Amino acid sequence: MNRGGGSPGAAGCLVCANCRKVLRTDKRVRVSQPLTRGPSAFIPEKEVTQADTAERTNLLVEEYSTSGRLDNVSQVMGLHAQYLESFLRGQFLMLRMDGPLPLPHRHYIAIMAAARHRCSYLINMHVDEFLKTGGSAEWLNGLAYVPQRLRNLNEINKLLAHRPWLITKEHIQELVRTGENNWSLPELVHAVVLLAHYHALASFVLGSGINPESEPSQPTVANGLHLLSLSSFCVCDLANDNSIENTSLTADSFGIVDSLSELEVLMQTMKRLQDGREEEQVSPEEMNSRFDKETKDSLFVVSGDSLQAFPLSDFEDDPILTADVSRYIEDPGFGYEDFARRGEEHLPTFRAQDYTWENHGFSLVNRLYSDIGHLLDDKFRMVCSLTHEDVDTSTLHRALFNYVHCMFGIRYDDYDYGEVNQLLERSLKVYVKTVACYPERTTKRMYDSYWRQFRHAEKVQVNLLLMEARMQAELLYALRAITRHLT
Numbered sequence: 001m002n003r004g005g006g007s008p009g010a011a012g013c014l015v016c017a018n019c020r021k022v023l024r025t026d027k028r029v030r031v032s033q034p035l036t037r038g039p040s041a042f043i044p045e046k047e048v049t050q051a052d053t054a055e056r057t058n059l060l061v062e063e064y065s066t067s068g069r070l071d072n073v074s075q076v077m078g079l080h081a082q083y084l085e086s087f088l089r090g091q092f093l094m095l096r097m098d099g100p101l102p103l104p105h106r107h108y109i110a111i112m113a114a115a116r117h118r119c120s121y122l123i124n125m126h127v128d129e130f131l132k133t134g135g136s137a138e139w140l141n142g143l144a145y146v147p148q149r150l151r152n153l154n155e156i157n158k159l160l161a162h163r164p165w166l167i168t169k170e171h172i173q174e175l176v177r178t179g180e181n182n183w184s185l186p187e188l189v190h191a192v193v194l195l196a197h198y199h200a201l202a203s204f205v206l207g208s209g210i211n212p213e214s215e216p217s218q219p220t221v222a223n224g225l226h227l228l229s230l231s232s233f234c235v236c237d238l239a240n241d242n243s244i245e246n247t248s249l250t251a252d253s254f255g256i257v258d259s260l261s262e263l264e265v266l267m268q269t270m271k272r273l274q275d276g277r278e279e280e281q282v283s284p285e286e287m288n289s290r291f292d293k294e295t296k297d298s299l300f301v302v303s304g305d306s307l308q309a310f311p312l313s314d315f316e317d318d319p320i321l322t323a324d325v326s327r328y329i330e331d332p333g334f335g336y337e338d339f340a341r342r343g344e345e346h347l348p349t350f351r352a353q354d355y356t357w358e359n360h361g362f363s364l365v366n367r368l369y370s371d372i373g374h375l376l377d378d379k380f381r382m383v384c385s386l387t388h389e390d391v392d393t394s395t396l397h398r399a400l401f402n403y404v405h406c407m408f409g410i411r412y413d414d415y416d417y418g419e420v421n422q423l424l425e426r427s428l429k430v431y432v433k434t435v436a437c438y439p440e441r442t443t444k445r446m447y448d449s450y451w452r453q454f455r456h457a458e459k460v461q462v463n464l465l466l467m468e469a470r471m472q473a474e475l476l477y478a479l480r481a482i483t484r485h486l487t
Contacts (some may be wrong), residue, residue: 039072042209042447043456048075056081064088066095066129072121072210073201079457083464086382090375094194095129100186100369101194104135108150109191112143113198115328116161118440121205121212122198123325142327149181153191154330156478160192161199162336162437164477165350165409169484176485185482189368192478193376200471206442207435207463262453266423270395273419336437339409350410350476357472361479376475383468386461397465399423404436404469410476425450428462435463436470 038045057078061070065088077084093099095106107130114122127140139146143154152175159167175183183191204210326332355361357380366373384397399420402412406420424432427449434442451459 039075039211040209041211042444043076043460047456048079050079053078053081057084060085060088064092066092067125071125072213073205076208076210076460077204077464079460080386080464083379083382083386086375086379090372090379091197093372093375094190094197097371099372100184100190103133104130105150106190106194107133108135108139108146109153109194110198112150112153112157112328113161113195114202115325116157116199117202117206117438118325119202119205120325121210122202123328125213143330147181149183152181152183153195156192157195158329158331158334160195160474160478162334163339164474165339167477167481169481172481172485185486186368189365189479189482190372192475192482193365193369193372196471196474196478199474200467203435203439203470204463204467206439207431207447207466208460209442209444209447262451266396269422270393273395273422274392339407350408350480352405352410352412352476353414355476355480355483357476360483361475364479364483365475380468380472383464386464395419396423400432400462400465401469403429403432404466405473407433407437408470408473408477410473432462432466435466 039048054075057074058070060078060081061074064085065071065074074084074088077087095103095110099106101109107126110126111123111130114126130140131137143151156167156171156175159171172188175188176185357377362373362377365376384394384401386397387393398415402415402417403420403424405412406417427446428451431442431446431450434446447459451462
């Protein structure tokens with residue numbers, strides 16, 4: 001069978017010979033790229049399945065996996081086994097342990113969340129889990145077939161995924177108001193945690209080029225664990241390197257320094273910033289100005305004339321939605337919009353000091369959904385503690401974390417946003433914004449364009465940081481709205 005190949009269809013289109021989906025060619029979309037081997041289309045298989053990480057990964061999956069199988073996400077995250085343990089423990093509690101929501105509902109909410117980013121990998125995984133936990137097969141026909149109560153999550157799912165700053169206490173009140181379709185606050189917190197988790201996980205899956213799992217006709221066993229088998233994928237669905245073909249794009253387009261000095265330059269910059277903090281006294285006004293500048297500069301990342309690398313015009317026509325995805329979402333055209341592009345509608349910046357995870361979000365979550373706060377907190381702390389060969393990378397971690405929050409309108413008064421431009425070169429900013437804001441557009445070209453001298457484990461670490469930063473941003477907005485509803 002010609003996997004992913006196409007036959008001529010309507011003008012400007014091809015029809016996939018495997019899944020019969022219509023594929024555009026007028027946007028220079030490749031449709032006949034062979035599926036790469038291994039857990040990731042971006043990372044060589046041998047780097048993911050290293051002997052020194054595989055054994056620990058297998059043990060963690062045996063203990064905490066909800067499916068009982070070794071999936072590709074776990075294999076890639078296994079490059080950072082300490083983090084993987086925190087991730088799997090948290091996910092296991094959300095999906096399997098005692099909680100406000102029935103098990104099938106949890107997996108259906110995961111499907112709804114993944115569909116916002118057209119993440120077929122996660123959708124198909126949780127369709128399988130939904131049925132295994134007793135979910136009604138009729139619900140898989142689409143949102144029109146689910147109880148109204150679940151459908152009522154559509155609005156908050158849409159806003160959390162793309163513009164969380166728009167969530168207000170009125171959205172919460174609408175869901176918890178008295179009536180047969182109302183949500184209790186513990187149930188709603190559970191649902192919000194699941195939505196944020198799977199939006200962020202979609203960023204990791206698509207940003208890391210996670211490959212579809214093995215097909216049933218090709219069963220695979222790794223160290224006694226059966227790899228997850230899902231059959232609804234086609235190679236033409238992969239974003240990877242297939243999405244954009246721009247022959248004029250070269251490394252020079254990104255302004256990347258010579259790869260021989262790239263690592264050294266970054267290390268020197270981190271050390272200089274760490275050493276210079278005590279010497280430089282920056283006024284609150286200047287700190288505010290630097291945040292505003294970074295927020296406005298982010299408008300031009302990906303889409304602006306000054307960054308021709310991946311212009312937004314290449315993405316103007318989104319991929320045609322498959323029925324397997326579109327049935328689970330409403331308002332598919334609603335997507336991320338730059339926070340700074342406000343026009344006359346002024347949206348106040350979320351000052352992190354006014355509502356923090358540590359002082360506000362953590363206690364609210366733990367009060368309404370027992371124990372999840374501790375596991376989420378452990379995950380947030382763990383991802384920030386990951387190091388590069390015992391080098392203090394906290395400065396870089398904070399720049400990545402705060403840059404994601406900046407694009408979602410969250411500002412830290414005590415952070416100098418001038419550090420972002422010094423630590424994150426242009427191609428990395430393009431990649432970060434794409435993965436955090438519209439991960440379905442991520443390509444292998446974007447992944448390859450930054451940190452060319454670094455190991456893939458370091459790039460996976462970046463994706464873990466982006467995932468957790470995004471999840472925390474969504475939770476802060478949702479939990480603040482719940483707090484306002486309560487007060």
